[in-house]
Amino acid sequence: xxxxxxxxxxxxxxxxxxxxxxxxxxxxxxxxxxxxxxxxxxxxxxxxxxxxxxxxxxxxxxxxxxxxxxxxxxxxxxxxxxxxxxxxxxxxxxxxxxxxxxxxxxxxxxxxxxxxxxxxxxxxxxxxxxxxxxxxxxxxxxxxxxxxxxxxxxxxxxxxxxxxxxxxxxxxxxxxxxxxxxxxxxxxxxxxxxxxxxxxxxxxxxxxxxxxxxxxxxxxxxxxxxxxxxxxxxxxxxxxxxxxxxxxxxxxxxxxxxxxxxxxxxxxxxxxxxxxxxxxxxxxxxx
Numbered sequence: 001x002x003x004x005x006x007x008x009x010x011x012x013x014x015x016x017x018x019x020x021x022x023x024x025x026x027x028x029x030x031x032x033x034x035x036x037x038x039x040x041x042x043x044x045x046x047x048x049x050x051x052x053x054x055x056x057x058x059x060x061x062x063x064x065x066x067x068x069x070x071x072x073x074x075x076x077x078x079x080x081x082x083x084x085x086x087x088x089x090x091x092x093x094x095x096x097x098x099x100x101x102x103x104x105x106x107x108x109x110x111x112x113x114x115x116x117x118x119x120x121x122x123x124x125x126x127x128x129x130x131x132x133x134x135x136x137x138x139x140x141x142x143x144x145x146x147x148x149x150x151x152x153x154x155x156x157x158x159x160x161x162x163x164x165x166x167x168x169x170x171x172x173x174x175x176x177x178x179x180x181x182x183x184x185x186x187x188x189x190x191x192x193x194x195x196x197x198x199x200x201x202x203x204x205x206x207x208x209x210x211x212x213x214x215x216x217x218x219x220x221x222x223x224x225x226x227x228x229x230x231x232x233x234x235x236x237x238x239x240x241x242x243x244x245x246x247x248x249x250x251x252x253x254x255x256x257x258x259x260x261x262x263x264x265x266x267x268x269x270x271x272x273x274x275x276x277x278x279x280x281x282x283x284x285x286x287x
Contacts, residue, residue: 107245107283132190145171193230
């Protein structure tokens with residue numbers, strides 16, 4: 001093992017290595033890996049930049065850095081991802097939560113406030129890490145959450161996140177297909193289902209195409225298969241004035257909104273844009 005080095009030198013060398021591996025935000029990612037290896041907070045790291053790195057921490061850091069240069073996602077290396085100002089545990093069994101999905105939480109919370117729904121039955125369908133549903137339950141009192149997923153391993157991750165994040169865990173975890181195994185009706189259904197067309201998977205960044213669970217990325221040829229099937233289940237599963245917010249891939253909004261309006265003719269159906277002004281979700285409010 002090499003002699004201990006100065007933290008700042010280790011950080012800058014790692015940033016250069018990540019940049020050579022064509023990784024965006026190389027300096028920031030090197031910092032995250034260094035904090036992960038040393039256990040230092042950001043403030044502690046910046047206060048210690050002229051200190052030597054502990055040899056054991058240096059070894060952990062080099063191992064993590066080597067993993068990242070193979071394009072293994074940062075979140076799978078550190079085991080965590082921030083979502084809606086909360087820290088979620090993630091593993092290769094679940095899709096990594098993304099900022100775009102926070103739109104689902106915002107839309108659901110806004111509707112429950114405006115509709116004055118105090119005790120809400122909420123379903124997070126295809127829950128994965130549970131990020132969307134757990135964020136809802138953390139920020140709204142009276143939410144009774146049930147998470148469904150076809151993957152047992154994903155549900156174990158979601159259960160662990162709920163136990164850590166919710167002050168009073170009030171969630172159920174059910175393995176099964178969409179809303180089929182769940183009781184109902186619900187005041188709110190949120191879903192970030194697989195929606196990428198199968199032919200596009202190999203064109204995605206290696207972090208996604210080679211590392212994230214394929215079952216969480218694509219449902220098949222068109223990408224809309226699961227979302228459209230979930231919509232057929234909504235008429236009997238939404239309370240009057242209940243809301244469903246479904247994440248989509250830009251370009252799918254027309255077909256999915258039309259299907260929702262056909263299945264729920266008295267519902268208000270609209271399209272929500274993400275922070276990049278791209279269509280990202282369909283909002284359905286039952287009539």
